[in-house]
Amino acid sequence: MRVALLTGGGDCPGLNAVIYAAVKKGINHYGDEFIGFLNGWRGVLENDFVPLTLENTDGIQLRGGTILHSSRTNVRKVPGGLDKVQEVIKANKIEALIVLGGDDTQSVTQYLCENGIQGVGVPKTIDNDISGTDATFGYDTAVSIATEAVDRIHTTADSHNRVIVIEVMGRDAGWIAYASGIAGGAHVVLVPEKKIDIDHVCALLKYNYDHGKHYGVVVVAEGCHLPEEGQVTGSQQVDSFGHVRLSGIGEALAELIEKKSGYETRSVNLGHTQRGGVPTAYDRLLGQRYGLHAIDMVHQKKWGRIAVLRGADITDIPIKEAIATNRRLDQRFFDVIHDLEAKV
Ligand code: F6P
Numbered sequence: 001m002r003v004a005l006l007t008g009g010g011d012c013p014g015l016n017a018v019i020y021a022a023v024k025k026g027i028n029h030y031g032d033e034f035i036g037f038l039n040g041w042r043g044v045l046e047n048d049f050v051p052l053t054l055e056n057t058d059g060i061q062l063r064g065g066t067i068l069h070s071s072r073t074n075v076r077k078v079p080g081g082l083d084k085v086q087e088v089i090k091a092n093k094i095e096a097l098i099v100l101g102g103d104d105t106q107s108v109t110q111y112l113c114e115n116g117i118q119g120v121g122v123p124k125t126i127d128n129d130i131s132g133t134d135a136t137f138g139y140d141t142a143v144s145i146a147t148e149a150v151d152r153i154h155t156t157a158d159s160h161n162r163v164i165v166i167e168v169m170g171r172d173a174g175w176i177a178y179a180s181g182i183a184g185g186a187h188v189v190l191v192p193e194k195k196i197d198i199d200h201v202c203a204l205l206k207y208n209y210d211h212g213k214h215y216g217v218v219v220v221a222e223g224c225h226l227p228e229e230g231q232v233t234g235s236q237q238v239d240s241f242g243h244v245r246l247s248g249i250g251e252a253l254a255e256l257i258e259k260k261s262g263y264e265t266r267s268v269n270l271g272h273t274q275r276g277g278v279p280t281a282y283d284r285l286l287g288q289r290y291g292l293h294a295i296d297m298v299h300q301k302k303w304g305r306i307a308v309l310r311g312a313d314i315t316d317i318p319i320k321e322a323i324a325t326n327r328r329l330d331q332r333f334f335d336v337i338h339d340l341e342a343k344v
Pocket of ligand 1: 125127222
């Protein structure tokens with residue numbers, strides 16, 4: 001078959017691992033031919049692509065980012081977008097599309113599949129918030145990076161007797177904050193699923209100062225709401241899927257904590273460092289397993305479905321199901337956070 005791949009939305013460690021495995025099995029096992037559209041859906045609209053071969057994908061499973069580049073392009077918002085996509089797919093004799101992306105990108109895959117395009121999805125996001133899968137690739141790497149940062153903040157916060165707030169990614173769900181906060185021994189872990197109680201935050205920090213530890217580490221997800229201000233945005237611009245750019249809650253929260261508690265408080269925003277660099281072994285492996293499954297899905301004509309991890313198995317579910325709601329933290333995870341907090 002002639003198969004096209006694309007990567008949409010925020011980049012994510014492990015994208016190249018998916019591409020590598022799908023191309024390798026597709027060529028060696030099925031005798032497929034591949035192209036890769038550049039810059040996500042934009043590349044399809046602009047008919048911009050590169051051939052993908054065993055040679056030019058060799059070794060890419062070790063690399064971060066995406067060799068196909070990415071963009072946040074919403075085909076539904078582009079006048080004549082559907083017609084253009086259908087025309088480009090037809091002109092290039094593409095028989096199947098493998099789309100690597102999060103809920104926004106996959107909402108486009110779903111829309112196109114409803115309109116006759118033969119596509120399958122692979123769930124990508126460091127935020128780990130796609131429903132129906134136990135894990136998205138990239139999340140493990142982001143957690144490792146954030147945990148290392150939290151570890152490092154302990155010693156400098158301790159040296160200066162400060163509180164330091166670390167802002168991590170997580171627009172709708174607090175998976176990165178939860179995992180890096182708990183693994184890194186943060187004293188306060190704040191996730192978007194729960195309202196911030198600033199008095200409780202200050203009480204947890206006071207516990208430290210009252211018990212001989214004159215510093216505090218707070219991890220906050222970018223998507224949390226401050227009691228009065230709500231979400232903190234880096235810019236008022238919205239992307240083509242209607243999302244504002246979140247950024248700055250760490251700094252705003254640090255100011256609030258300092259004002260309320262009197263403790264000197266600083267903040268650091270980990271931002272895109274969480275998406276950069278090489279994937280962990282876990283994400284390289286998960287990405288490659290997803291890639292192998294994706295090319296099998298193509299040959300089984302499982303259009304409109306997305307690969308998912310269930311326990312130890314890779315299987316697939318309808319894209320519609322995976323993007324219907326965000327997979328968010330629930331009481332089980334809130335209990336972990338609560339049970340590991342100081343008793344105040
Ligand atoms: O969806 C993943 C994510 O990393 C979110 O956590 C974050 O809000 C967003 O992407 C940032 O996107 P961009 O790099 O386009 O600003």
